[in-house]
Amino acid sequence: MFRNRFTSFILIIVLFFFTMSYSALAYNRQESDRLTTLGLKALKRGNNVKAERYLTSSIKEDPTNDRAHAALGDYYYLIGKHDKAVEEFKKAIKMGADSHQLTLRIGKARYLNKQYKQAIVHLKKLEHIYQRDPKVFILLGDSYRQVKDFRNSEKKLNKAIMLDANSMIAHLFLGELYWENNKLRKARAEFEIVRDLPATSQGLKEEMDIKISKIDNTLQEGKLWRLAIPAMVIMIIIPSFLILKKHKRAHPEDLEEEEFYG
Numbered sequence: 325m326f327r328n329r330f331t332s333f334i335l336i337i338v339l340f341f342f343t344m345s346y347s348a349l350a351y352n353r354q355e356s357d358r359l360t361t362l363g364l365k366a367l368k369r370g371n372n373v374k375a376e377r378y379l380t381s382s383i384k385e386d387p388t389n390d391r392a393h394a395a396l397g398d399y400y401y402l403i404g405k406h407d408k409a410v411e412e413f414k415k416a417i418k419m420g421a422d423s424h425q426l427t428l429r430i431g432k433a434r435y436l437n438k439q440y441k442q443a444i445v446h447l448k449k450l451e452h453i454y455q456r457d458p459k460v461f462i463l464l465g466d467s468y469r470q471v472k473d474f475r476n477s478e479k480k481l482n483k484a485i486m487l488d489a490n491s492m493i494a495h496l497f498l499g500e501l502y503w504e505n506n507k508l509r510k511a512r513a514e515f516e517i518v519r520d521l522p523a524t525s526q527g528l529k530e531e532m533d534i535k536i537s538k539i540d541n542t543l544q545e546g547k548l549w550r551l552a553i554p555a556m557v558i559m560i561i562i563p564s565f566l567i568l569k570k571h572k573r574a575h576p577e578d579l580e581e582e583e584f585y586g
Contacts, residue, residue: 356386364395367402375399390419394426401429406437424453428460435463440470458487458494466497469504477501492521492528503535512539 363378376399382392397412410433413426427446434443447464454460465480478501484494499514518524519532 352386353389356382356389356392359385360389360392360395363392363399367395367399372399372403388419390416390421393419394421397426397429401433404436406433409433424450428454431460431463435467438470440467443467444471456487458484458491461487462491462494462497465494465501469497469501474501474505490521490523492518492523495521499535503539508539508543512536515539 359378359382363375363382366372366375366378376396379392379396379399382389383396386392393412393416397409397416400406400409400412410430413430413433417423417426428450431443431446431450434440434446444464444467447460447467450460451464461480461484465477465484468477468480478498481494481498481501484491485498488494495514495517499511499518502508502511502514515532515535519529519536524532
């Protein structure tokens with residue numbers, strides 16, 4: 325009987341500590357969620373100091389809070405610490421957060437950090453998920469442009485334009501792609517579109533006019549050079565041929581000597 329009472333006592337103790345631990349964990353998560361909400365509000369207001377303090381405190385309360393890690397990643401992303409942002413986004417994904425949204429943020433962070441090959445790896449995973457979102461294809465297209473993959477860059481940027489014909493940035497990147505690959509007439513057409521879009525700022529309009537003028541000058545120089553070749557034939561080769569022919573007529577003995585020794 326004593327043994328039964330002792331066993332019951334032990335069970336009660338175990339259940340008590342289990343209940344207390346569960347309550348503590350629940351409280352920690354509740355406090356972590358509260359701090360995360362405060363951090364997000366501070367981030368939205370542009371108060372980065374408070375945002376960082378709330379979010380780091382939230383993770384201390386509950387290191388498994390995926391929402392807190394994602395929010396801290398957003399904080400790092402906004403202040404330009406893209407490597408740290410990626411670390412937090414990856415932690416959030418491991419803890420069960422929305423992997424699609426966070427993978428997109430990782431891709432953007434890699435792109436902004438000029439890690440274009442890594443950006444492509446992440447963004448390619450999202451093509452079928454965000455197949456109607458031109459921004460994904462713009463990021464992909466320009467990442468391919470940066471790694472000198474003309475074919476894929478052109479394909480993705482044209483896809484973005486198909487989804488949004490007035491996408492200024494897609495037309496701009498496509499124009500830059502064509503210019504870098506010496507497809508000047510195509511580049512000029514894209515720069516004209518950018519210049520004429522209603523949303524284009526005056527400064528960018530002027531920049532496009534400068535680029536168009538440079539292309540026109542290059543094309544004109546190429547045209548003049550093509551015209552110069554037949555001119556050279558007329559002015560140099562033909563007169564030289566006529567002079568040589570006249571010389572042979574005037575000195576037939578030279579021709580005979582050449583034939584004899586030949």
